[in-house]
Amino acid sequence: MVAEPQGRAPQDTALLVRDVPVSILVRARWVAWFAMGAIGVLLLVFLAAQLVPYGRTHGNPPVVQEPAWDSAQTRTLFARACNDCHSNETEWSRLSNVAPLSWLTQWAIDEGRNVFNVSEWPSGGRKAGNIAGSVQRGQMPPEIYVSLYPEARLTPTEQQALIRGLRATFGD
DSSP states (O other), X not given: OOOXXXXXXXXXXXXXXXXXXXXXXXXXXXXXXXXXXXXXXHHHHHHHHTTOOTTOOOOOOOOOBOXXXXXXXXXXXXXXXXXXXXXXXXXXXXGGGSTTHHHHHHHHHHHHHHHOOTTBTTTTOTTHHHHHHHHHTTOSSOHHHHHHOGGGOOOHHHHHHHHHHHHHHHOO
């Protein structure tokens, strides 16, 4: 046994700040300042992005004409899973008011209406024959859309009913 010298408290084995080399403390402080600066810059970029007006008009052109749906079920399934991007009856959510998500939403709707739009039938149905195949291959509705709007996710039975209905309405 080793006796401690009289008058001195036993040393704690935990690492004390005063025992850390100054260079490590300076580096940690620099990293913290850099991280705070990066967060500040990202916040400023996010706030500045809100000033870009693209994706905020939220207008729906008038419905010209819809196709003759084979059944009310097909129309209902299409409305639930496809209408927001492939018709002039988009229901704009709160998510579509905040950039950059508003930009992505506007782009997706513009692209969807350009490729296939049931509200401007028959001219909006340029690619009607591919629609059932896109649903069957799992390309439509896109996964990002159903992750943001879970009500658009179709069960396998609903998906098969939609595919049959789309084929009956638009052909193969």
